[in-house]
Amino acid sequence: MHFTPATSSETVIADQVKGQFDVTLGNYVSYIQAQQRREADLYIVAEASMMGPATQGIYTMPDSRITNLSGLEGKTIAINAPKNILYLLAASVLAEHGIDPSLVHSPASRSPT
Numbered sequence: 001m002h003f004t005p006a007t008s009s010e011t012v013i014a015d016q017v018k019g020q021f022d023v024t025l026g027n028y029v030s031y032i033q034a035q036q037r038r039e040a041d042l043y044i045v046a047e048a049s050m051m052g053p054a055t056q057g058i059y060t061m062p063d064s065r066i067t068n069l070s071g072l073e074g075k076t077i078a079i080n081a082p083k084n085i086l087y088l089l090a091a092s093v094l095a096e097h098g099i100d101p102s103l104v105h106s107p108a109s110r111s112p113t
Contacts (some may be wrong), residue, residue, distance in 0.1 A: 004021070006024070006026065008026075008030075009024075009026030009027050009029075009030030009031065009040065009084070010030055010034075012024045012026055013026070013031065013034045013040050013042075014038070014039070014040075016040070017040050022106055025048070027084055027085040027086075028085065029084050029085045029088060030084055030085075033070065038091060056086075056089055058072075058077065058090060058093070067093060069093070069097045070097075072094070072099065072101060072103075072104045073103045073104065074103060074104075074105075075100060075104060075105070076104075076105045076106060077090055077104055077105070077106050078106065079106040087106060090104070090106075
């Protein structure tokens with residue numbers, strides 16, 4: 001068995017479709033989106049998740065002025081791809097705390113300049 005690190009689920013799914021990988025693992029949102037867009041015809045061999053309390057977080061540096069979720073309005077959260085599981089988790093926790101997720105930005109959601 002050989003393991004190869006991947007830069008993103010989108011990349012590894014595209015490479016799997018091209019026949020470069022036999023099996024891939026990544027966030028489930030990207031796989032569902034690829035299936036829905038008919039970019040890949042996928043079969044789930046095994047489900048896996050480590051989701052539970054305290055398995056994901058939004059982090060700041062110790063000297064940051066952002067000390068709670070309301071401090072994120074107008075700020076940028078680094079997320080590696082638009083509308084992936086990290087985006088959905090961040091948007092969900094913001095909405096649960098009464099913060100409009102559209103008021104927080106991510107580098108992946110910005111259009112290239």
